[in-house]
Amino acid sequence: MFDQRCLQKIGMEALRFLHISFFFVLIVHCHCGTSLSGSPDVKLLLGKIKPSLQGNSESLLLSSWNTSVPVCQWRGVKWVFADGSPLQCSDLSSPQWTNSSLFNDSSLHLLSLQLPSANLTGSLPREIGGFSMLQSVFLNINSLSGSIPLELGYTSSLSDVDLSGNTLAGALPPSIWNLCDKLVSFKIHGNNLSGVLPEPALPNSTCSNLQVLDLGGNKLSGEFPEYITRFKGLKSLDLSNNVFEGVVPESLAVLQLESLSLSHNNFSGMLPDFGESKFGAESFEGNSPSLCGFPLKPCLGSSRLSPGAVAGLVIGLMSGAVVVASLLIGYLQNKKRKSSIESEDDLEEGDEEDEIGEKEGGEGKLIVFQGGENLTLDDVLNATGQVMEKTSYGTVYKAKLSDGGNIALRLLREGTCKDRSSCLPVIRQLGRIRHENLVPLRAFYQGKRGEKLLIYDYLPNISLHELLHESKPGKPALNWARRHKIALGIARGLAYLHTGQEVPIIHGNIRSKNVLVDDFFFARLTEFGLDKIMVQAVADEIVSQAKSDGYKAPELHKMKKCNPRSDVYAFGILLLEILMGKKPGKSGRNGNEFVDLPSLVKAAVLEETTMEVFDLEAMKGIRSPMEEGLVHALKLAMGCCAPVTTVRPTMEEVVKQLEENRPRNRSALYSPTETRSDAETPF
Numbered sequence: 235m236f237d238q239r240c241l242q243k244i245g246m247e248a249l250r251f252l253h254i255s256f257f258f259v260l261i262v263h264c265h266c267g268t269s270l271s272g273s274p275d276v277k278l279l280l281g282k283i284k285p286s287l288q289g290n291s292e293s294l295l296l297s298s299w300n301t302s303v304p305v306c307q308w309r310g311v312k313w314v315f316a317d318g319s320p321l322q323c324s325d326l327s328s329p330q331w332t333n334s335s336l337f338n339d340s341s342l343h344l345l346s347l348q349l350p351s352a353n354l355t356g357s358l359p360r361e362i363g364g365f366s367m368l369q370s371v372f373l374n375i376n377s378l379s380g381s382i383p384l385e386l387g388y389t390s391s392l393s394d395v396d397l398s399g400n401t402l403a404g405a406l407p408p409s410i411w412n413l414c415d416k417l418v419s420f421k422i423h424g425n426n427l428s429g430v431l432p433e434p435a436l437p438n439s440t441c442s443n444l445q446v447l448d449l450g451g452n453k454l455s456g457e458f459p460e461y462i463t464r465f466k467g468l469k470s471l472d473l474s475n476n477v478f479e480g481v482v483p484e485s486l487a488v489l490q491l492e493s494l495s496l497s498h499n500n501f502s503g504m505l506p507d508f509g510e511s512k513f514g515a516e517s518f519e520g521n522s523p524s525l526c527g528f529p530l531k532p533c534l535g536s537s538r539l540s541p542g543a544v545a546g547l548v549i550g551l552m553s554g555a556v557v558v559a560s561l562l563i564g565y566l567q568n569k570k571r572k573s574s575i576e577s578e579d580d581l582e583e584g585d586e587e588d589e590i591g592e593k594e595g596g597e598g599k600l601i602v603f604q605g606g607e608n609l610t611l612d613d614v615l616n617a618t619g620q621v622m623e624k625t626s627y628g629t630v631y632k633a634k635l636s637d638g639g640n641i642a643l644r645l646l647r648e649g650t651c652k653d654r655s656s657c658l659p660v661i662r663q664l665g666r667i668r669h670e671n672l673v674p675l676r677a678f679y680q681g682k683r684g685e686k687l688l689i690y691d692y693l694p695n696i697s698l699h700e701l702l703h704e705s706k707p708g709k710p711a712l713n714w715a716r717r718h719k720i721a722l723g724i725a726r727g728l729a730y731l732h733t734g735q736e737v738p739i740i741h742g743n744i745r746s747k748n749v750l751v752d753d754f755f756f757a758r759l760t761e762f763g764l765d766k767i768m769v770q771a772v773a774d775e776i777v778s779q780a781k782s783d784g785y786k787a788p789e790l791h792k793m794k795k796c797n798p799r800s801d802v803y804a805f806g807i808l809l810l811e812i813l814m815g816k817k818p819g820k821s822g823r824n825g826n827e828f829v830d831l832p833s834l835v836k837a838a839v840l841e842e843t844t845m846e847v848f849d850l851e852a853m854k855g856i857r858s859p860m861e862e863g864l865v866h867a868l869k870l871a872m873g874c875c876a877p878v879t880t881v882r883p884t885m886e887e888v889v890k891q892l893e894e895n896r897p898r899n900r901s902a903l904y905s906p907t908e909t910r911s912d913a914e915t916p917f
Contacts, residue, residue, distance in 0.1 A: 275313075275344040275365055276305065282361040287349070287378070289356030295349060305342075310349040314367060316341035343367040350396070351375045358402070363388040370394040374421070378402060382427075387412040398423040398448065406454075408432035414439050419446040423472065430456035441465045450474040450495060458482055458501070463489060474498055479522075480624070482506060501525050504533050598681035603665035606676030606689065609641075614679055614689060617641065626775050627768060632692055640692035641676070650772040651686055660766040663737065671727030673750065673760045693758065698749035698808075703817055714852045714862060715897045716755045717812045721867070722892045723757030724749055728805060729885035731762055732798045739763045742796045743776050744804035745785050746811055765793045780804065784818025784829060788877055799879040805888065806874025807831060813868055815849030832875045835868065844868070863895035 284299050298309045306313065306323040313321035321342065344365045354376035362371070363385030369392060378400040386395075387409025393416045402425040410420070411434035431454060434441075444465050450472040457480035462471065470493040479500040487506035494513050498520035505518065505527035515529045526533040600611045617633035624630075628646040635641060651657050665675045677689040698720060701712060710716070724744075731739040741762040748761040765773040773793035780786040787803035790796060807818050810831040818831045838847045848864060856862050870891050876882050883891070 273339055273342045275342065278361055278364055279311070279344060282359050283347075285356075286359035286361075287354045287356045287373075289354070293349075293353050295352045296354075310347065310352065311344060312346040312348070314343055314345040315339075316343065316367075320345070346370045346372075348372040349376070354378055357381075358383055358386065358397075360385040362386055365389055367391050369416075372396045373400070375399040381405075382407055382410075382422075384409050386410065389413070391416060393418045393443070395419070396421040397425065398451075400425050402427060405429035406431060406449075408435065411435065411439060411441070414441040414444070417441060417444050420444065421446065421448040422452065423448045424451035426453060428453040428455065430454070431459045433459070433461055439464070442467055445469045448472040450476065452476055454478065458486075460485070462486075465489070469493065471495070481621075482525075497521070505530065598679055598685075600677055600679050601661070601665070602677045603675060604668065605674060605691070609677050609689065611679070614641075614643070614677070614687065617643070626779070627764070627772050640694075642690040642692045644688040644690070646686045646688070646767075647772075648685070650768050651684075652767055652769055657686075657767045660763065663735070663739070664763050667731070667735065667739065667762075669727055669730040669734065671723045671756075671758055672730065672762065673758050688764075690760075693750050693752070695750040695752045695758070697747050698751055698757070698812075699746035701751055702746060702811065702815055710753075710755075711854075712849075712851055713854055714856060714864060717852055718863065718867070718892070718897050719755045720749070720751055720757045721809055721812050722889070724759060724808065725805065725885060725889045725892055727757070727759040727762075728801060729889050732801070732885050738798065740765075740796050740798060741801050741804075742773075742793060743780070744801060744808060745780070745783055746808060749808075765796070770794065782820050784820075784831065787879070789879060797879075798885065799882050802874050802882045802885060802888070803876075803879075805885070806871045806882075809867065809871035809874065810835065813849065813852065813864065813871065814847050815851065832872060835872060862897045866895040867892070 280299060284296050287293070288296055295309045298307065299311075304323060306321050315321065345367060346369060348370065350372050351374075354373065355378070357378055357380035358373075360383040362368075362383065366389075368389050371386075371392065371394070374396040376399070378397070380402065381404035382397070382402055384407040386392075387407060392413050395413075395417070396419070398421045402422070404427065406422070406427055406429070411432070413420075414434060427449075431449070439461070441464075445467055447462065447465070447468060447470070451474070454473075454476040456478065458473075458478060460483050462468070463483055463485040466489065468489050468491060471489075471491055472493070472495045474495040474497045476499055478496075479502070481503035482496065482501050482505055484506045487508050491508075491512075494508075494517050496518055497516060500522050501518070502522035502524040503526075505525065507527075513529065518525060518530055598611070600609065600614060602609055613635050614633075617635050620632055622630045622632050622642070626647075627650045628644050631643045631645065633641050633643050661675075661678050665678065668674055673690055673693065675688060675690060679687040679689065696709075700706070701709065728741060728744070731741055739762060741759065742765040743761045744759075748759060750758045750760060752758075765776055770793070777786060777790060777793050777796075780790075785804040785807050787800040790800045790803075810816075811818055814831060814834070816829060816831060816834070818829055821827050821829050835844075835847055838844050844865075845859060847868070848859065852864070853859070856864065859865050870883075870888065874882055874888065
């Protein structure tokens with residue numbers, strides 16, 4: 235059951251396509267005074283497909299498509315009647331097989347379009363989606379250009395597609411996965427397609443009939459499209475010669491693949507266990523040097539390692555899907571060194587020996603803070619778990635302790651952190667911060683070779699980014715009362731960072747992905763203050779990413795210039811994101827569009843359409859946006875985003891204004907069971 239917001243998102247695209255389809259069908263069936271009025275597929279093939287595929291040159295194969303040649307002899311096409319019987323040139327002398335008769339037979343449909351190596355120079359027309367019984371399209375090894383039209387995904391019977399060996403460009407349209415139910419083979423090898431692969435609209439799509447998926451030889455990017463591992467019938471997968479990156483998911487090994495090529499990308503980490511004789515090294519060559527596992531070089535950790543090798547292993551496999559603790563367990567079991575723990579109060583800046591942790595065992599030092607007193611070094615290094623998130627400066631793992639509890643580990647990437655003397659004072663300061671809207675730092679581990687782990691409580695909460703922008707079954711509805719509670723929690727956490735410490739802490743990385751929300755819509759900020767322990771170049775990468783994501787204050791160019799007012803600007807963008815339900819920053823299929831939320835609001839105000847900027851889901855049950863505080867929150871967000879820093883309010887002022895303008899209708903605010911799909915009555 236779709237809610238109103240989902241319908242709005244898909245409605246315009248669906249209406250556009252239906253308009254095209256119905257308009258075309260109307261032309262075909264009502265084209266009076268022509269001998270081609272009976273068969274819409276014949277009309278479409280001659281009127282749209284042939285001119286588009288030929289481009290500016292004449293194709294010898296397509297020259298047979300004319301009224302003087304029996305339609306059953308047209309080259310590269312196969313026909314079928316509505317009852318499923320094929321068209322054959324069995325008796326050309328019979329009146330029923332003449333072109334005049336067939337052209338007027340509305341039950342005649344195109345079954346297959348097979349024109350490989352046909353010297354085609356044009357493009358794929360969007361009208362290709364108008365064939366109701368088309369099962370196969372083979373246009374490989376031609377010179378077709380342009381993009382793959384969205385309408386290709388609306389050919390309801392299509393099972394085989396081969397567009398390989400052309401010069402098609404742009405992004406792969408998400409409608410392609412509409413073909414999932416029937417699709418057996420899909421090949422687009424050797425084109426110029428780019429961008430991140432779109433995910434199926436239905437989150438649990440399995441493409442159960444799909445056996446061959448060949449996306450190689452393009453410029454496709456992003457991480458491994460993990461949804462492919464749900465295509466259980468897949469026999470052949472080719473992602474070679476693209477710019478994919480990240481780890482290859484372990485779940486890929488579950489597929490019964492007979493052919494696999496992931497070569498010449500930028501994959502890293504440990505390969506899944508495919509079996510020792512299934513795929514050769516050529517299937518994985520040309521990737522990141524850190525890609526390891528059979529049939530490539532073995533990953534370190536398969537035997538008992540020295541302390542130095544273990545530390546190198548932790549860093550080398552940071553982007554892989556193996557938790558740091560798992561990598562160190564063999565070493566710890568072998569050496570059985572005594573754990574070395576030091577509390578916050580025991581650590582002195584000038585004692586280098588204590589700080590590097592060589593005094594008792596050599597494996598490192600664990601510094602614990604309030605709430606982490608029960609953690610031991612063995613607890614941390616023997617924990618096992620999985621990757622939760624990767625950033626440019628580190629990887630976060632969910633780690634399971636031996637007693638069944640969970641912690642979150644952030645392994646900082648090698649080379650990101652300052653030296654020990656500069657890093658530890660900041661760590662101690664972060665370890666003292668305690669506020670209900672901030673995720674607390676419980677402990678800090680520093681290994682002998684400088685590897686660093688930040689240890690937090692594991693909170694099984696969803697991120698605000700997921701709540702606002704991702705569609706998942708059972709996700710809670712976000713009425714205005716819930717959004718207001720989230721925004722107020724974020725504001726309170728930021729205000730505490732700015733004013734609740736002897737030395738103010740600047741968050742520096744405010745975004746919806748760094749806000750965790752629990753079942754009762756209580757928000758907690760993560761990632762605060764980490765830029766203070768990073769070298770300047772890495773800290774500046776955060777500024778660069780903030781610019782790309784639309785959260786960067788206009789005056790901010792280097793992270794060292796970050797101040798409370800630049801945090802306020804980022805909060806303003808985040809508040810607009812909450813109110814509008816739109817992602818700021820780069821968007822679109824190729825990331826070429828930039829969504830400037832403040833500019834959208836300014837344009838709406840000038841056009842007197844301010845009420846249209848609010849997310850429809852936030853407006854449910856709202857009779858008066860003014861009385862419920864939405865309009866005031868919008869003004870507050872725009873004030874936070876003021877180009878001049880001195881005009882922006884402080885976070886304390888933001889908290890006060892949000893508290894004074896709470897939603898009057900807060901019914902069901904504490905009803906976490908209600909979701910977007912089952913919310914019948916608006917709040």
